[in-house]
């Protein structure tokens with residue numbers, strides 16, 4: 001059985017099921033790299049230029065760990081999954097970026113996703129996939145169409161069905177905090193310094209952008225409602241204002257990696273508007289490869305003390 | 309109504325021509341960037357450098373009395389597209405009341421474009437408008453040609469510093485000049501002065517191409533006068549990104565119903581199998597390859613710290629160096645970059661290119677005799 005490696009980083013945190021399903025359908029064994037750890041981070045740091053954002057460095061580490069144990073590593077090329085919403089430029093060049101940064105010592109499979117051209121560019125990647133796996137092109141094409149449907153449905157439904165308005169009734173005994181950020185930051189235990197676990201252990205309940213409906217987030221994404229923007233930017237921007245407007249949220253934490261170009265803008269929009277139009281406490285936590293857990297915890301605790 | 313705009317290389321020269329012909333009042337931010345520090349102080353820490361510098365430009369223009377801001381733009385898939393909104397939000401919370409006029413050539417039809425410009429064109433004859441645009445386009449071409457001439461002369465001048473002297477004087481005057489006629493006159497006379505500089509025609513300069521993010525590549529303030537520095541070291545500099553090519557790519561090609569391709573962009577696909585990696589990323593890759601093929605001695609790649617597309621582009625340079633045998637040096641710039649260390653790196657790179665050329669020469673000689 002052909003072994004396909006899925007790096008547990010970046011897109012994995014939103015679309016793992018889709019791609020695992022895709023390759024299993026095609027009769028492959030899927031191997032996921034383990035949770036991020038120090039070794040993975042160090043490997044990633046070694047092969048990327050210094051000012052690369054932390055999650056992309058970590059992604060490189062995962063690919064580097066996987067490459068010896070699998071036949072191919074799969075890296076989708078996300079350009080645009082929803083009309084007029086774009087991914088970060090780094091996602092468009094991710095397959096080559098990884099390939100070149102790892103000195104071409106890795107065999108990749110790649111599929112391009114761009115809804116604005118009707119996923120036309122995907123054909124080339126699918127041909128390579130079908131050839132490498134020794135399959136009929138039509139089988140690959142069909143599995144791909146399935147994957148697309150799932151991706152689309154994923155956007156329509158909200159996973160935790162938290163819905164609007166946020167939390168029907170206020171749980172008086174428990175605090176509720178909103179945690180914003182890229183899914184590959186907040187759900188990666190290593191990169192997030194176990195932020196979610198730490199909050200839960202204090203009996204704080206947590207909401208994230210995944211708890212809100214797609215349309216709700218888009219409607220609140222001031223000033224980019226109906227406008228072209230980054231997809232993840234719209235998620236965080238919209239969520240920030242939905243949460244800020246809800247009585248049931250006691251505070252908002254935005255977890256951002258060092259050198260993220262997208263967040264640098266999104267957070268600025270959020271902070272400005274929160275200051276002028278809302279009262280909810282806001283904490284920005286920046287993580288880089290040198291961030292110590294102690295300092296991180298101190299900042300978090302100070303914030304939690306403040307909101308009482 | 310008074311208008312100001314963010315600087316981008318010598319774009320202010322054609323804009324002056326346009327505004328003068330249309331009789332629009334305007335303020336040009338200083339070339340010495342007197343509001344540089346303020347721009348940085350008002351910007352988010354991790355915004356890219358062009359964002360911070362252009363914010364300083366706007367503050368400068370506003371202080372000179374501007375109440376309208378003209379934004380050209382549309383630079384592929386990158387932060388640039390969102391500059392205007394964030395600048396607006398920042399200016400507003402800093403208490404400035406300004407109107408933004410955004411021209412986003414990648415998402416606008418010609419009609420929409422003219423609609424946005426209405427406050428300026430109202431009551432002005434079509435003929436004047438056309439004359440304004442044509443004169444501005446002609447000025448872009450002249451200004452870029454002047455920079456090219458300067459680059460050619462600078463590395464060959466017998467008395468070091470002659471070229472820079474002419475160009476410095478030119479910049480001081482042009483910023484105050486009024487009207488197409490005077491501006492044209494100034495460009496002509498600067499060209500003439502350049503041509504009268506005594507040069508060493510025997511001298512064979514090293515040829516270096518500058519590629520990368522447009523702002524850092526063409527703005528002498530941002531790249532700490534990289535072109536003059538290289539020129540003074542006897543290097544002939546070729547800057548592939550120019551305002552004229554930018555205007556053609558982002559203005560003319562978008563408005564005309566033609567699907568013209570940018571050669572460098574297409575060439576970049578040799579290493580990236582996709583249509584866009586944001587900004588000018590693919591052009592950077594393509595220009596590096598083309599420079600190698602045109603026989604340049606080296607390539608300098610420059611971009612602002614954390615620039616998304618250029619970080620991606622940079623990954624390909626190891627491969628390009630191997631495949632095409634051309635040395636490439638990357639210079640990342642931010643507001644903290646020290647001039648001394650920066651210049652040392654440029655000098656070391658030029659030294660290395662020179663040694664490399666000597667070795668090649670010796671090898672050819674050995675093989676020939």
Ligand code: SF4
Pocket residue numbers: 053054055056088089090091182257259260261262263616
């Ligand atoms: S969105 Fe930010 S963190 Fe994600 S890849 Fe882009 S720059 Fe990196």
Ligand code: SF4
Pocket residue numbers: 261356357358386387388389521586587588612614615616617618
């Ligand atoms: S291309 Fe680079 S400098 Fe320009 S907006 Fe994008 S990140 Fe900023």
